[in-house]
Amino acid sequence: MTLVEAGDALGGRLRLAATAPTRGEWARLIAHKAAMLAEAGVAVQLGRVADAALLALLAPDDVVLATGAAAGRGDIAGADQPWVFTPDQVMRGEGPRGGRAALIDLEDRMTAAATALALQEAGCAVTIVTRSPLVGQRLEIQNFIFMMREFFRRGIEQLPHHACIALEARGASALEAPGTLVLRNAYTGAVRREAGFDAAVIAAPGVARPAPAGIVPTHVVGDAFTPHDVEAAILEGHRVGLLI
Numbered sequence: 001m002t003l004v005e006a007g008d009a010l011g012g013r014l015r016l017a018a019t020a021p022t023r024g025e026w027a028r029l030i031a032h033k034a035a036m037l038a039e040a041g042v043a044v045q046l047g048r049v050a051d052a053a054l055l056a057l058l059a060p061d062d063v064v065l066a067t068g069a070a071a072g073r074g075d076i077a078g079a080d081q082p083w084v085f086t087p088d089q090v091m092r093g094e095g096p097r098g099g100r101a102a103l104i105d106l107e108d109r110m111t112a113a114a115t116a117l118a119l120q121e122a123g124c125a126v127t128i129v130t131r132s133p134l135v136g137q138r139l140e141i142q143n144f145i146f147m148m149r150e151f152f153r154r155g156i157e158q159l160p161h162h163a164c165i166a167l168e169a170r171g172a173s174a175l176e177a178p179g180t181l182v183l184r185n186a187y188t189g190a191v192r193r194e195a196g197f198d199a200a201v202i203a204a205p206g207v208a209r210p211a212p213a214g215i216v217p218t219h220v221v222g223d224a225f226t227p228h229d230v231e232a233a234i235l236e237g238h239r240v241g242l243l244i
């Protein structure tokens with residue numbers, strides 16, 4: 001068994017998750033899985049992009065694709081402007097530092113919650129926007145309670161019941177903060193504008209990465225199959241391991 005990883009360490013996107021405030025426990029999971037790989041005698045090749053040439057060299061009987069997903073930005077007009085970021089960018093330290101930040105959550109799960117804490121610790125005044133009735137409503141109950149306590153303690157504001165349909169850039173005055181959110185009420189459809197944001201971060205489902213050219217996987221697991229979460233990725237990997 002050979003594991004090929006393009007990055008310089010194991011863990012994938014979970015390494016970013018582990019850098020968020022209060023989420024360091026993910027680093028323990030990565031360390032545990034890495035130790036299990038060593039114990040099982042899996043050959044780990046880091047800093048190596050899997051491509052057709054490498055697969056021809058390895059000539060495996062099975063190919064499990066676990067290449068993850070690229071960050072998505074949802075279907076929001078203006079999402080590609082320079083003041084709009086992804087959670088991954090925030091975690092890599094490429095996000096806003098200070099000012100007013102809107103976190104537009106299209107998932108209601110941990111990625112946005114963890115990113116909100118990271119933004120707050122980077123000095124931002126954070127507002128989480130979701131069209132759902134509850135911010136973080138798809139979190140497990142213990143995580144929901146934990147995060148609510150963090151949000152209230154840290155002064156992170158919550159704006160539920162509103163879908164962000166567009167992000168508009170600066171108005172006439174250069175003194176204004178650049179961003180305006182165009183919000184649609186989830187029940188009435190009424191549209192209103194919320195101005196004065198220096199940055200917006202969109203937490204959206206990712207876009208599954210296709211297999212590299214010339215590689216035909218026998219199995220696809222994790223976010224490469226359908227972008228969801230790490231628990232599902234581990235379970236799918238486990239099932240495929242038993243199958244093989």
Ligand SMILES: Cc1cc2nc3c(=O)[nH]c(=O)nc-3n(C[C@H](O)[C@H](O)[C@H](O)COP(=O)(O)OP(=O)(O)OC[C@H]3O[C@@H](n4cnc5c(N)ncnc54)[C@H](O)[C@@H]3O)c2cc1C
Binds near residue numbers: 012088111209221231
């Ligand atoms: C801030 C943040 C917080 C999160 N919090 C949680 C949480 O609390 N709970 C949860 O369940 N999920 C969380 N997630 C989501 C979670 O990280 C992902 O769902 C999970 O990492 C998906 O695992 P994966 O192995 O399928 O893909 P990934 O973690 O994306 O790993 C894919 C790997 O494939 C490698 N790769 C890609 N192409 C190639 C190639 N051609 N050759 C070799 N290697 C390649 C990449 O380098 C990468 O290491 C969070 C995400 C973020 C950003």
